[in-house]
Structure formats: structure tokens, C-alpha cells
Amino acid sequence: MLEVRGLEAGYGKVQVLWGLDLQVADGEFVALIGANGAGKTTLLRTISGLIRPTSGTIRFRGAEITGRRPAEIVAQGIAHVPEARELFPLMTVQDNLELGAFARPAAWARAAQTLTEVYRLFPRLSDRRLQIAATLSGGEQQMVAIARALMSRPEVLMVDEPSHGLSPLMVQAVFAALREVSQSGVSVLLIEQNVRQSLRLAGRAYVMENGRIVLQGTGRDLLESPHVKEAYLRL
Amino acid sequence: MMDLFLQTLANALIQSGTYALASSGLALAVGVLHIVNFAHGEFLMVGAFVAYWLSVLAGIDPIVSLVPAGAVMFAASGVIYQASIRRVLLAPELNALLLTFGIGITLQNLAVLVFGATPRVVHTAYQLTAVTLGPVSVGVAPLITLIVSVALLAGMYAVLYRTGVGKSIRAVAQNRTGAHLVGLDVDRIYLLTFGIASALAAIAGAMVLVRIGASPHMGFGFVLKAFAIIVMAGLGNLTGVLWASLVLATAEAFVRTYVPGGGGAAEAVFFLLIFFTLVWRSWRTA
Ligand SMILES: Nc1ncnc2c1ncn2[C@@H]1O[C@H](COP(=O)(O)OP(=O)(O)OP(=O)(O)O)[C@@H](O)[C@H]1O
Ligand SMILES: [Mg+2]
Numbered sequence: 001m002l003e004v005r006g007l008e009a010g011y012g013k014v015q016v017l018w019g020l021d022l023q024v025a026d027g028e029f030v031a032l033i034g035a036n037g038a039g040k041t042t043l044l045r046t047i048s049g050l051i052r053p054t055s056g057t058i059r060f061r062g063a064e065i066t067g068r069r070p071a072e073i074v075a076q077g078i079a080h081v082p083e084a085r086e087l088f089p090l091m092t093v094q095d096n097l098e099l100g101a102f103a104r105p106a107a108w109a110r111a112a113q114t115l116t117e118v119y120r121l122f123p124r125l126s127d128r129r130l131q132i133a134a135t136l137s138g139g140e141q142q143m144v145a146i147a148r149a150l151m152s153r154p155e156v157l158m159v160d161e162p163s164h165g166l167s168p169l170m171v172q173a174v175f176a177a178l179r180e181v182s183q184s185g186v187s188v189l190l191i192e193q194n195v196r197q198s199l200r201l202a203g204r205a206y207v208m209e210n211g212r213i214v215l216q217g218t219g220r221d222l223l224e225s226p227h228v229k230e231a232y233l234r235l
Numbered sequence: 236m237m238d239l240f241l242q243t244l245a246n247a248l249i250q251s252g253t254y255a256l257a258s259s260g261l262a263l264a265v266g267v268l269h270i271v272n273f274a275h276g277e278f279l280m281v282g283a284f285v286a287y288w289l290s291v292l293a294g295i296d297p298i299v300s301l302v303p304a305g306a307v308m309f310a311a312s313g314v315i316y317q318a319s320i321r322r323v324l325l326a327p328e329l330n331a332l333l334l335t336f337g338i339g340i341t342l343q344n345l346a347v348l349v350f351g352a353t354p355r356v357v358h359t360a361y362q363l364t365a366v367t368l369g370p371v372s373v374g375v376a377p378l379i380t381l382i383v384s385v386a387l388l389a390g391m392y393a394v395l396y397r398t399g400v401g402k403s404i405r406a407v408a409q410n411r412t413g414a415h416l417v418g419l420d421v422d423r424i425y426l427l428t429f430g431i432a433s434a435l436a437a438i439a440g441a442m443v444l445v446r447i448g449a450s451p452h453m454g455f456g457f458v459l460k461a462f463a464i465i466v467m468a469g470l471g472n473l474t475g476v477l478w479a480s481l482v483l484a485t486a487e488a489f490v491r492t493y494v495p496g497g498g499g500a501a502e503a504v505f506f507l508l509i510f511f512t513l514v515w516r517s518w519r520t521a
Contacts, residue, residue: 050415074418086413088406099406102399103418148417 001026001187002047002078002156007056009046016042018211019056024156024189029182031190031198031219033232034208040191041083043208044158048080049073060156075104079154083161085145089134093125096133096144100151107153118147121177139170146177156187163194175201195232199223207232238370243492244485249377251484252384253442258461258468258476259388260435266471267408267428268324270331274339275436275461276454278308280346282437283449290357297357298379301441308437309430316429321422339454346451354450362445380442387438388477391431395473404428408471456502463505467512483508 002024010016016039024030034040045051047058049070058066060076068076079100088096097118101111119126122143128136133144142162149157159178163171171194179201182188192198199205199219207215207228215227222228257279264272272278285307286300295303315338323330361375395401407414407424414421443453464483468475483505491501 048416050412069420070415071418071420074416080416082412082416084412086410086416088409088413090409091405095402099402099417099419102403103420152418 001028001061002189003057003059004043004047005057005059007043007046007053007058009042009051009053009056011042011051015054016211017046017053017056020208020211020213022206022213024187027182027185027187029179029188029190029201029203031192031202031205032208033192033195033198033205033228035231036193038208039211040208041160042211044080044082044160044189044191047073047158048078071103074152074154077104077153077155079149079152079157081145081149081157081159081162083164085141087133087141087144087148089132091133092130093133093136093144094129096148097125097151100148101153104152107151110153111151114151114153118150121150121180122147122173124173139166139174142166142170142174143177146174146181150181150186154186156189157181158189158191160191161193162190163192163197171197195228196223199228239492241369241371243488245371245373247481247485247488249373249381249484250488251480252381253439253446254460254464254484255388255477255480256384256435256442257439257457258464258480259391259473260432260439261458261461262465262468262471262473262476263391263428263432263435265465266473267404268320268425270320270324270328270335272432273332273335273458274342275335275432276456276458277339277342277346278312278433278436278454279440279443279457280449280451280454281311281342282308282440283444283453284346284350284355284440285437286441286444287355287357287449296359297441297445298383301383301438304437304441305434309434312430312433313426315433316426320429321425324425339458343451343454350451352451354448354453355444356448357444359445376445380446383438383442387435391435392473400427460505463509466509 004020004022007017007020008015020043032040042051046053049068049072052067057064060078065073065076088099097115098111101107101114107114124140125143125147128140133141136144146159146162162174166174175197178188178190190198190202199222202219205217205219205222206213207222215222215225217225261272261275264270282304285304286297289295289300289303290297319334320331323334359376361379364375365372366375366378395404403419403424406419407421411421460483464476464479467479467482486504486508487501490497490504494500
């Protein structure tokens with residue numbers, strides 16, 4: 001469904017991605033792990049059109065979407081929950097969520113229904129629907145960011161380190177929600193530092209180092225892999 | 236005694252309408268595009284001249300001309316945005332400052348070249364009539380400009396807080412990356428916002444034409460005061476603009492009425508207000 005080939009991208013003269021290949025099949029839950037600075041965030045930013053790649057291709061459902069603007073990527077059905085959440089701080093939870101459906105006519109037509117669904121997924125947000133986003137706790141903001149992306153009724157949901165800065169209980173809630181999203185048929189590409197949990201959740205996973213994929217396999221395989229154990233699972 | 240006081244208040248209210256109209260466009264550009272538009276005063280001047288020439292050449296009432304004046308500046312600012320502003324939006328702020336300053340100077344000199352430097356005035360029947368309410372007498376022309384300003388500002392608020400486009404504009408203002416990621420066409424929203432801001436300036440210009448007149452240099456005084464107002468309001472705070480306009484206009488009116496020889500001093504009031512605002516803020520945050 002989503003297919004990245006030979007992707008190279010960076011910031012000005014600094015190249016970050018070096019010929020990266022990655023695929024997410026229909027309905028698949030894929031995890032991407034890697035050390036700080038490996039280029040995971042840069043990859044997501046390139047897929048969602050915030051950064052233009054210098055070479056390589058990104059295809060979605062067979063059509064090339066390389067270098068398209070973010071608005072077109074969202075319209076295609078790819079939603080990105082960014083590392084920094086990027087909420088609209090002075091708006092209410094509900095306004096934030098509604099804006100998630102705004103730019104995609106098919107999603108906007110069903111916004112009321114989707115809203116009920118995301119409130120069921122995150123009951124905590126339902127209680128806070130009129131609260132201003134900036135006053136939410138970090139975990140609640142993360143939930144809004146995920147819920148806002150879901151409002152566009154995406155076919156692929158890309159989530160960048162959702163567990164970052166969250167208490168263990170909140171991490172459980174967020175991961176449970178992602179599992180449910182995946183079970184509803186949405187493809188998920190999850191970036192995580194929380195390696196053990198995300199590999200358990202994922203059907204397939206990639207390990208990224210220095211802007212390249214160095215290892216891939218099923219979540220279970222990677223949990224057993226000596227390299228992953230050595231580099232990412234040592235306590 | 237009381238009569239003079241009430242009359243001064245009435246004058247202040249009228250003036251604050253024009254100030255609010257002239258400043259809210261500037262505040263909108265600062266709040267949404269994060270650029271300080273130094274050409275804003277010249278956009279106001281362009282609006283005044285559009286209304287002036289429509290009045291002279293086509294006999295169109297300058298109040299009615301707020302529509303073509305706004306439309307001309309809306310379109311012209313679109314060209315200016317596409318040709319220049321959008322290229323400096325991501326550059327350091329100084330670039331946008333220098334660019335808009337240059338646009339302002341160019342417009343001013345063009346106006347001198349084409350129209351000459353002499354101030355122009357329009358003559359309408361209602362400029363000579365006034366309505367009296369108890370001890371207070373207000374000219375019909377200024378009163379109309381106040382009504383127009385209030386209506387337009389209310390309209391702008393309604394658009395920003397009651398429509399989908401307005402919500403998109405606020406979203407872009409609050410978080411550009413977030414706006415991109417929900418699929419808003421950020422560049423088009425910038426174009427539209429800059430157009431609205433510029434049209435508001437031009438309409439304010441038509442209002443100033445009715446009350447005072449038009450001249451190539453008229454923009455400078457207004458842009459200085461508009462800066463004072465958005466500084467008092469807090470950058471990008473639109474509701475604050477209304478209050479700050481009222482404060483500035485009231486302070487000016489009272490200095491003009493009650494300070495001997497206050498006509499000149501009134502023109503310096505905005506400077507004192509900026510000064511005290513900044514000092515007060517630095518104390519409060521210190
Ligand atoms: N805006 C930027 N300008 C220049 N360099 C950047 C920028 N953003 C990231 N980089 C650089 O790109 C490299 C990859 O960064 P990226 O954020 O993609 O890594 P990451 O894998 O997401 O790391 P983390 O796990 O810490 O989030 C880093 O070396 C970083 O310094
Ligand atoms: Mg990252």
C-alpha cells in the first residue's frame with residue numbers, strides 16, 4: 001500500500017536518509033525502531049510532504065506521491081501524528097479534532113460519526129472536549145494528536161514516538177488505542193523508542209541506523225535478533 | 236464643562252473606529268503570517284486615492300467606494316504576495332521588514348509622481364450636516380465611518396470565529412506545521428489573509444478620505460499609530476486591538492481638548508503609550 005524506495009532526504013546540505021526502502025502493506029502494523037538521530041522523524045516528514053526528498057520514490061496504492069504537498073498527502077489518506085504533536089494550542093479539543101477532518105471531503109461528510117468513534121477510543125478526551133488544548137496534560141495532548149489524525153479517516157496512520165514523556169499507564173492507553181485502530185483495518189507505521197512493546201505490537205518491523213534500514217523481519221524475529229537485543233534491549 | 240467632556244468622548248469614539256479598522260489588518264498579518272507589514276499605511280493611502288478618483292471621475296460616493304477600494308487592494312496585495320511576500324516568509328524576519336518597507340516607499344513615491352504631493356479632499360452633502368444628541372454634536376460623515384468600521388470589524392470577527400475559513404485561518408496562525416499536517420492549504424490561507432488585511436487598510440483609507448482627505452504621505456502617521464495599537468494589544472491579539480484603539484483615541488482626544496496647545500501634543504500621545512506599555516510589561520515580567 002505504502003512503498004518507499006531509495007529515499008534520500010535531509011535538511012539543506014545535511015543528508016539524513018540514504019537510500020531508504022520500506023513498505024507497509026494493507027492493514028499491516030509496522031514498527032520502525034532506531035537510535036536518536038537515525039532519521040525516523042525525517043522519514044515521516046518526507047512521506048507526509050513537509051520535506052522534499054532529493055531522490056527516491058514514494059508510492060501509495062500504486063500511484064507516485066513523491067514530493068507532493070502535505071495537503072495532497074492527507075487527501076490521499078495518509079495521516080501523520082508528529083513527534084511534537086503540533087496541536088492548535090488555543091482551540092478546544094473538539095475544534096482540534098474537527099480540523100482533522102476538514103481538508104478531506106469524504107472525512108468531513110462523516111465527521112460526526114468519526115468524532116463519536118474517537119471519543120469512544122479515548123474516553124478521556126470526551127470529558128475534556130471543551131478544554132483548551134494547551135491546558136491538557138502531555139498524555140492527553142498525545143491522544144488529541146492521534147485522534148485528530150484519525151478524524152481524516154486515513155488508510156495509513158503514521159505515529160512518531162507516541163509514548164515519549166508519558167507515564168506507563170498512559171503509554172498502555174495509547175498502545176491499546178493503536179492496536180484497536182489497527183484491528184479496524186487501518187495500516188499503522190509506528191516509530192518507537194519503546195522497543196520491546198512496539199515489537200510485540202507490530203506484525204513486522206524495521207531497524208533503522210544512520211538513515212538506512214539495517215534489519216527487518218517480523219516483530220517476534222527482531223525481538224530474538226542478537227543485534228536488536230544487543231543494541232536496543234539491553235537493560 | 237460636562238458638555239465638553241461628552242463631546243470629547245464622542246470624538247474619541249469616532250476616531251477609535253478608524254484606528255481599529257486600520258490596525259486590525261496589521262494585527263491580522265502579524266498574527267497569521269508573522270510578518271510586520273510596513274507598507275500597511277501605503278495600502279491605506281491607495282484605498283483613499285481609489286475612492287478619491289472614483290468620486291472625481293465617476294461621481295461615486297466615497298463611502299460606497301469602500302467596496303472597490305477594498306477590492307483593488309485585495310487583488311493588488313495578491314499580486315504583491317505571490318511576487319514577493321511568500322518568498323520571504325520563511326527567511327529571517329528582517330527580510331520581510333525590509334521588503335515591505337521598500338514596497339511602502341515605492342508606493343508613496345509612485346503616488347507623489349502620479350498624483351502630486353498636494354492633499355486632496357472630496358465634497359459630499361453629508362459632510363456638512365451633523366446630528367445633535369443632547370449636548371453632543373457629531374458630523375454625519377464621521378458617524379457613517381464609525382458605523383462602517385464597527386460593521387466591518389464585526390464581520391471580520393464573524394468570519395474568523397463562525398466560519399470554516401475563519402477556523403482554518405486561526406489554525407494556521409496557531410500552528411503552521413499542524414495546519415500542514417491536517418491538510419490545510421497553508422499558502423492559500425496566507426494569500427487570503429494578506430488580502431483581507433490589505434483590503435481592510437484600503438477601506439480605512441476610504442474612511443479617512445471622507446473625514447480628512449487623501450495625500451501620498453497620509454499612510455505614515457496611521458501606520459505608526461497602528462503599530463502603537465498592536466503593541467498595546469499584544470502582537471496578533473485582535474480583541475486587544477479594539478481596546479487599544481479606544482485607549483489611544485481617547486487619550487489623544489483628551490489631550491487635544493484639555494491641554495493648552497494640545498493639538499500638536501496629541502500627535503505624540505501614541506509614542507507615550509508605546510513607552511508605558513513596554514515599561515509596564517517589562518516590570519510585570521521582571
Ligand atoms: N530541522 C533540521 N535541520 C537540520 N538538521 C536536522 C533537522 N531536523 C533534524 N535534523 C538532523 O537530522 C538527523 C535525523 O533527525 P531525526 O529527527 O529524523 O532523527 P530521529 O531518528 O527521529 O531521532 P529521535 O529518536 O531523537 O527523534 C539528526 O542528525 C538531526 O540533527
Ligand atoms: Mg524523531
